Amino acid sequence: MPLDVEKIRRDFPILGRAVRGKPLVYLDNAATTQKPRQVVELLAHFYGLHNANIHRGVHTLSGEATKLVDRARGKIARFINAPKPQTIVFTRNTTEAINLVARAWGERCLKAGDEILLTDIEHHSNLVPWQMLAQRAGAKLCFVESEPDGTLSAETARRHFTARTRIFAFTALSNALGSVSPVGPLAALAREYGALSLVDGAQWVPHRPTDVQALGCDFLAFSAHKMFGPTGVGVLYGREDLLEAMDPFLGGGDMISEVWLDRATYNELPYKFEAGTPDIGGIIAFGAAVDYLAAIGFEDIGRHERLLSERLLDILRCEAEVAVYGPRRIEDRGGVVSFNVGDVHPHDVGQIFDAEGVAIRVGHHCCQPLMRKLNIPGTARASVYAYNTLPELEAFAKALRKAKEFFRVTSAR
Template identity: 55%
Template sequence: MFDVKRIRADFPILNRKVHDKPLVYLDNAATTQKPRQVIDALVNYYSRYNANIHRGIHALAEEATMAYEHVREETAQFIHAPSSRSIVFTRNTTESINLFANAWGRSNLKPGDQILLSEMEHHSNLVPWQLIAKATGATLAFVPVTDEGRLELGALDRLLTPRTKLVAITHMSNVLGTINPIADIAQAAHRVGALMLVDGAQSVPHLPVDVQRLDCDVLAFSSHKMLGPTGVGVLYAREELLESMDPFLGGGEMISDVQLTASTWNEIPWKFEAGTPNIADVIAFGEALAYLHRAGMSAINAHERELTGYLLKRLSEVDGVTLYGPRQLSERGGAVSFNLNGLHPHDVGTVLDAEGVAVRAGHHCAKPLMRHLEVAATVRASVYLYNTTEEIDRLIEAIRATQAFFARSAHAKV
């Protein structure tokens, strides 16, 4: 049984008040709150076994190395990767994608090659490819988005050609909540010999994700969007891909031997982890994974689906609300974008904040999608395992208060 009350008790921040009102935190697609277990892991590491890893021969270094490498195993299990050798720790999803774009792209892309993206990508799965396309002479193509906020999969046949070397698409849109059928897209990509990269920043925290079932070659995601600390990202890539790639950053840890003019590389995955990594936060990320595993990703997903259904229903009852993204709960996650008639999202966000409700207002790092929706920005409420229907009621009350607040100038025409 999914016990939200018990879960909430693990998150100290959920007790705080904002502007004298109990915090309602609905900005989980931006970053999630951290349970006590994750915070304790950080304190414990720095209090008990802080040391640099992989080189010390003393007890602390040994303990820290074990703990760090154990999280690599846990991460592999979490996404059902066949081996922890295919897990590289980075700073965030953005760095994971940049790492792959550079280390793979620079030696595998040439003029005439094509990278297929979609119109709903976060800038982090768009700008790295613009850079690498410019550097290699490859071109970019885009799967269009329909008016309902889905990918136009019918266009895949036309867009996928033998020139397509990579398909890089988000698993779940951070703006629309749309869940894309990655397994189908991966199959189509592989048919033309292209690799499949998945931006999992929004999906891995919320859905059971199995890289073998999705049959993706690369998956990128971030710790901080799944109860873990900031400063830790994950790049999963099939072992043979990592083996074939040149390093991204050079320096300590990633070498096998160094001479003055040339070096040889460490084994994967360490070949891609130059310099002292974010040891403490990776170790605390392990606690986040354990927490999610205990709660159960299927149970979390079921809880969020119920919340999302309630959120969509309550929002659609409010006059003057425009909702974006698919309505079908089976096709979407818990990031819900909307706008209030005649009001800019930033004004809405400011008044909601005064009511203690934290949402995101802006373009969500997805400007091409905003242009497609013909809006400058949206308000986005996004749920996680600790949210409740009562909090959604608080959001709806705050939305009504916002509308009343801006309607108060009685002589003004809107």
């Protein structure tokens, strides 16, 4: 059944607004998505009628808030088929989730000379925490090079595993190139070599059905705000035995069991990793976001995004002097398309798009090593979601032609 996009759009008031005198065309979904009414209303409803701090409260409101957070945790666990709700740890975002593992697992388990395996297409958030860890632990950073089309291959990855590889951290879907990784085979490879796998799912979980048990990954990190949820909430899924064995990440309230002046024992999962008051309202609203996504269904979302991505690629490939990055085959792509217009700097391209009401992202997309490898300062990037339409892509096409005209990009130059 085709997606009822008009029905979905009615839930997003922002999509009806104008930008610089033109109807907004929002194609920056890989950075953050818009939020449906249902999520915003639940946030307001929580603060309006149930607000209290969670845990340890004997009063009714505190009990209600605790129950709502528990319920959201359960929803999110089911959403990714995590075996138990306590394997879902709430963080601020994907970045914090990865840092949590780099600290809490890395500092306890990594020894000098051990190897951390990454890839050359990672977002800075799945690179810098490991650099910091490697420096502290005296560990070595190793990198799987991406294929020429920006995808990752299990065969290439295999060559980089050694007896000292302790963890393989990789993106499931590149935020810069849109390439989709073979997550299951890559996780299996790590298992084969006795290493752990951490999947950066920030661009994957919002767009594809996720089953952590079927994927066989040890850790999965993602963010609420890229999947209709509020900013300020991220998730770390971790295998229960690994989380149990790890030291806490941050110290403070909620994460303790007993505290003396000179020492403390730590709380059970997942609270051991959730020091301090979390984003209670945000977590509850995130529950509404996954409900919203589940109600639409990933089969329809996937089909719709593919239709949009194909059209985007058509538009870009038909224009002379436009370079498109990432996989050629649509099967290897998510709804993220990176491009450049002649030798025009991506920021200038983005400015023309903005004047047409079209929101795209420009720059290095937090992937400076990848940009260096491609020998470009950055790209312009369009990314779609369930509420985008084909007519919106015609506005994108118009903005593209305008950018070429404005900066006099012709094949003659």
